Amino acid sequence: MTERLKWQAFGINVTEHCNLRCTGCSNSSPWLPEKFLNVEEFEKDVRALATAYRAWEMRLLGGEPLMHPRIVEIMQIANDVDASDVVNLVTNGVLLHEAPDAIWPLVDRMYVSLYPGVKYRFDPEKPKALAARHQVDLRLSPTPEFREAFLNTRNKDDALVREIYVKCKTAHEWSCHALSDGRYFKCSPAAIMEGRMAVRGERVPATAADGIKVRGNPNLRRDLEVYLSSLEPLLSCRYCLGSAGKTYGHSQLNGERLKGEIATEHPDPRTLIEPSLLAGPPLIGRNK
Numbered sequence: 001m002t003e004r005l006k007w008q009a010f011g012i013n014v015t016e017h018c019n020l021r022c023t024g025c026s027n028s029s030p031w032l033p034e035k036f037l038n039v040e041e042f043e044k045d046v047r048a049l050a051t052a053y054r055a056w057e058m059r060l061l062g063g064e065p066l067m068h069p070r071i072v073e074i075m076q077i078a079n080d081v082d083a084s085d086v087v088n089l090v091t092n093g094v095l096l097h098e099a100p101d102a103i104w105p106l107v108d109r110m111y112v113s114l115y116p117g118v119k120y121r122f123d124p125e126k127p128k129a130l131a132a133r134h135q136v137d138l139r140l141s142p143t144p145e146f147r148e149a150f151l152n153t154r155n156k157d158d159a160l161v162r163e164i165y166v167k168c169k170t171a172h173e174w175s176c177h178a179l180s181d182g183r184y185f186k187c188s189p190a191a192i193m194e195g196r197m198a199v200r201g202e203r204v205p206a207t208a209a210d211g212i213k214v215r216g217n218p219n220l221r222r223d224l225e226v227y228l229s230s231l232e233p234l235l236s237c238r239y240c241l242g243s244a245g246k247t248y249g250h251s252q253l254n255g256e257r258l259k260g261e262i263a264t265e266h267p268d269p270r271t272l273i274e275p276s277l278l279a280g281p282p283l284i285g286r287n288k
Contacts, residue, residue, distance in 0.1 A: 005053045005221050007228070008175035009084075011188055012042065014074060015063035016195075019094050020118065021253040023261065024146045027188065028196040029063050030258050039070050043077045045182055048214045050083040052221035053184075055175075057109070058084035066095040075106035093140075097122035104130045109137040115250050116144050148245030148272040149189065152200060152262075155238050155269050163278055165233035168242030172283035183211030186228055190236040197239060199262060210234040229284065241269065244277040 014037045018029035025031075046058075058078050065071060078087045088109040096112065097120075110131065114120070124140060131138035155161050170176045171187040178184070178191040185191045190210040197204040212223050253261065266272065 002052075002221060004051075005224050005228075007053065007055045007177070009055050009057040009059060009088075010175070010177040010179055010184070011059035011061050011090075012037065012046075012074075012078075012179055013062055013188075013191065014060050014065035014068045014071065016192065017067070018062060018064045018092070019067060020064070020092055020115070021258065022115065022146065023251045023253055023257070024149060024248070026146075026149050027061075027063060028150065028192055030253055031196055031199045031262060032063075032192065035063075036068055037074065039073055039077070041182070042074065043081070045179055045214050046077065046081045046083050048217075048220070049179060049184065050081050053224055054082065055084045057086040057088050059088045059090055061090035064092055064095070065089060066091050066099050072100055072102045072106070075103055079106050092118070093120055093122060094118065096120075096127060101130065104134040104136060107134075107136055110139070112138070112140045113143040114140055115252075116142075117250075117252065144250055145247045146250050147243070147247050148241055150196070151239045151241065151266045151269055151272070152264055153266040157269070160269060161233050161237050164240070164242040164244055164273075165237045166231065166282035166284060167244065167278050167280065168237075169283060170243050174243075179214065180211070181207065182213060182215055183207065184214055184224060184227075185211040186234070187236070187240075187242075189240050190234050193236040193239055204235065204239065206234070206236045210236050231282075231284065241272055244273045246272055246274045 013027065016029060016032045016035040021030040060074065060078060068074060075087065086108040087106065088111060089103065089107045090111045093112040093114060127138060176188045177186055178188045180191040190206055193206040194204055212227050214220065217223060
């Protein structure tokens, strides 16, 4: 049997929608319609991936994963399938007070993003006690800032697109990869870019162009290895700032602000970029 490709991490959008409306959400959840992960399809996809690939960490995220009514089943599958060493649940914590205790034996790490101005109903001592009992690496992480992530207007500067791509920590260092709808993506924005731009009435066929088919692919390992080491930007990179965007204070969107965010044009990508974040050598290959 051919040795499986080893990688750092990949994520699963357990939901694409969320119970918060964060400005500049890196998953564009306020833009996207309600969508729950199909549990049966997820199991088929992750089992197919595991035949050719194994990561150190599988991240269950969203949107907000605790909104999924079958979250325990999803976590059980994540544990049963030999696709990663570690299962990490990434949540905003709003529903943590009513999360089933059954999730705790099924998770190795839990990252809880705590946003300013958001009301939380959980007593921090309860998850800390459950984490200690089940040897879970629990991190309650204040998150006061977000980063500019997306462009609403196609970036036509080929050199800038390439520069953003080869310096993108999201894809090449933080390993924010995604398994979504039967395809593996080297960055999480690529998994939702087609749906995001459809909200603006623009057809961007990024799903087929930017991801590797997982199921029924006899060349999966080779295809992944070539794909993950490629110097060529994705189609989604035309609408993305990678990890080079400027930061700003976290806030929640109301209906009018959401409409404004969707309608905003970005004719000059450099106005949203922090130049220092494009310094240094290319990052491709650092997260194997």
